[in-house]
Amino acid sequence: MDVDLKKDGIERCARIFNTQKYNVHDGPGVRTLIFFKGCPLRCKWCSNPEGLRSDCQVMMKKNACINCGLCVGVCPKKIHYMENGVHKINRDITCIGCRKCEKACLQNAIEIVGEDKTISEIMDIVREDKDFYLMSGGGLTVGGGECSNQAESLKSLLEASHMDGINTAIETCGYMSQKSLDLIKDHVDLFLFDIKQMDPVKHKYWTGVNNERILRNLAYLLENGHKVRVRMPILKGVNDSKEEIMAVVDFLEDYKCFKNFDGIDLLPYHRYGVGKYGQLDMEYPMDKEMEGEFGLSGEELDRIQKWIDEENIEVNLVRH
Ligand code: SF4
Numbered sequence: 535m536d537v538d539l540k541k542d543g544i545e546r547c548a549r550i551f552n553t554q555k556y557n558v559h560d561g562p563g564v565r566t567l568i569f570f571k572g573c574p575l576r577c578k579w580c581s582n583p584e585g586l587r588s589d590c591q592v593m594m595k596k597n598a599c600i601n602c603g604l605c606v607g608v609c610p611k612k613i614h615y616m617e618n619g620v621h622k623i624n625r626d627i628t629c630i631g632c633r634k635c636e637k638a639c640l641q642n643a644i645e646i647v648g649e650d651k652t653i654s655e656i657m658d659i660v661r662e663d664k665d666f667y668l669m670s671g672g673g674l675t676v677g678g679g680e681c682s683n684q685a686e687s688l689k690s691l692l693e694a695s696h697m698d699g700i701n702t703a704i705e706t707c708g709y710m711s712q713k714s715l716d717l718i719k720d721h722v723d724l725f726l727f728d729i730k731q732m733d734p735v736k737h738k739y740w741t742g743v744n745n746e747r748i749l750r751n752l753a754y755l756l757e758n759g760h761k762v763r764v765r766m767p768i769l770k771g772v773n774d775s776k777e778e779i780m781a782v783v784d785f786l787e788d789y790k791c792f793k794n795f796d797g798i799d800l801l802p803y804h805r806y807g808v809g810k811y812g813q814l815d816m817e818y819p820m821d822k823e824m825e826g827e828f829g830l831s832g833e834e835l836d837r838i839q840k841w842i843d844e845e846n847i848e849v850n851l852v853r854h
């Protein structure tokens with residue numbers, strides 16, 4: 535069976551913004567992570583702000599810039615410009631990802647995020663660690679952003695991985711159309727599926743979208759035999775109350791005995807991505823929220839874990 539990597543005679547590409555090898559947190563065994571660019575959600579705590587937009591973007595280490603203007607001269611889109619001798623970026627113009635500015639900058643102040651790679655090129659990266667996958671039961675995990683935003687490319691990559699005998703997992707916010715879900719579902723060995731909040735109003739406030747479609751997709755996968763591990767980002771004052779945790783447990787009540795339900799991962803809040811917001815001229819949304827700490831102590835996390843465990847659901851704390 536041939537894998538459909540071509541469309542209109544051109545090999546299919548995916549726009550990615552990162553790759554990570556030897557990951558042991560996002561699926562079983564040792565894994566290679568591929569991050570697809572673009573996401574329909576805007577979770578205020580997102581630690582990958584460079585994965586939100588689908589277009590290529592300039593990340594600037596402002597402290598490294600000496601305002602020499604070399605990038606200004608090479609940018610075909612006039613995204614870089616000088617104002618009173620100071621280098622600036624026009625974020626309203628779409629970057630075409632040519633990387634001329636990145637190459638021109640002698641200070642290494644510029645990083646372009648977003649690169650279109652063919653499925654074969656991505657598979658070359660994934661295949662490098664095939665021996666580790668075989669030894670550890672690992673494989674490929676595709677995340678983002680939201681990988682289903684590029685559903686055709688995702689399908690091709692997952693298919694190619696299976697053709698190579700490599701296990702597949704995806705990390706997903708679950709906000710995808712039935713058409714996208716149908717396209718990919720049979721090529722995914724494990725769905726790492728987020729539940730961020732059961733209350734639809736709060737969900738919309740914290741992520742920018744309603745959770746109806748997400749919960750419908752989750753139920754569909756569980757009811758149709760697809761292996762799912764639920765993941766819950768946990769933030770103090772956002773979704774850590776007993777009432778909120780039990781609402782998730784209640785939703786999963788009918789499925790917890792299913793063989794294809796793989797338990798829950800708790801993902802404690804962290805601020806690792808904050809620096810990247812500045813490099814993209816973005817504000818970190820959590821800093822605009824009410825006063826307070828969103829991180830939880832070990833004791834608080836243990837308590838949440840116990841609530842879930844007492845309902846006979848396997849629960850695991852993931853620390854990245
Ligand atoms: S990647 Fe190309 S289009 Fe984008 S900012 Fe740099 S030079 Fe301009």
Ligand code: SF4
Pocket residue numbers: 598599600601602603604605606621638639640641642643644
């Ligand atoms: S080339 Fe580099 S150092 Fe010079 S203005 Fe552009 S970003 Fe700054």
